[in-house]
Amino acid sequence: MSNPPEPFPVLRAADIPVDGERPRWLIEGLWGASAVGLLAGHPKVGKSWVGLEIATSVGSGTPCLGHFPVRTPGTALVYLAEDALPQVRERLECLARHRGLELTALDVQVITTPRLRLDLDGDRARLLETVRAVNPRVLLLDPLVRLHNVDENDAQQISALLAGLRDLQRSCDVAIVIVHHARKAHTALDGQAVRGSGDLWAFSDSALYLRRDHDRLRLSMEHRAASAPPPIHLRLADQDPRTVHLEIDPDSSAHQHSDNLETTVLRALGATKTLNRADLRRKLQVQNERLGKVLVDLELQGRIQRGLHGWSLVSNQPR
16 A cells, blocks of 8 residues: 655744845836746837847846846846847947947856747756756746747647646746747737737746837736835837947837826726716826827727727726
């Protein structure tokens, strides 16, 4: 007769050691320390630029996007499956020059293998040994679709893939940024727009979402264990081809006012079930053009809907 299996170890909650010395942020407000998650958006919105911006900031200790301070600088390890190595070098050189640094000053390591598959045991083992050898603060994998051959809509298959990344994160104490695509539909907002199984959204400790907002890029943040800062607007600064980089739009303050108006509109619709545009304009004392833009943005985000008698919150929005 076989012996019964040993039970799992158990501790009283009060006996769990306090981890007060552990840093909370890799990049304050942008990415948690040792957090794993998605950098998601539609094609051609600058996801790779943001990913390399994170790697460059961590590898140099300089603020990300010139604004978000790096709290735990160190080595960055990157793998870009769709970019040739000379192109990766060129982008990193641009980001270094923008900071007034030489490329040699960046502590950024690049995985050079032509193929890396997270669904293959051998490749997962090699990646684990690479991370152990390099000991990076952050690992950038870009993009997820080129790193596996499983069905992204199959929860069981994608969960197994994500479990391997979670094991890597925990065993090596490394933050992992995974570049991923959003669905083609523009009606879903942020995490709801992530392509594939809902496990991808639920998986993230920190997540960044890029989408086009008229002639700008809108970057919003989400964290499992912290409140998110307000979204920001970015633009590609490419006037000097030697220092191409993403930067926070200098007119972001105007867009912050727009974000505040979004909140005000949602609050007004929460208090009164349905309001037409004229009633909203009188109630909020706001310019018609500005109100119209916010209503369109909120509708695209899936937060409000237009009916016969005016605008109202969608049914799953808090009131």
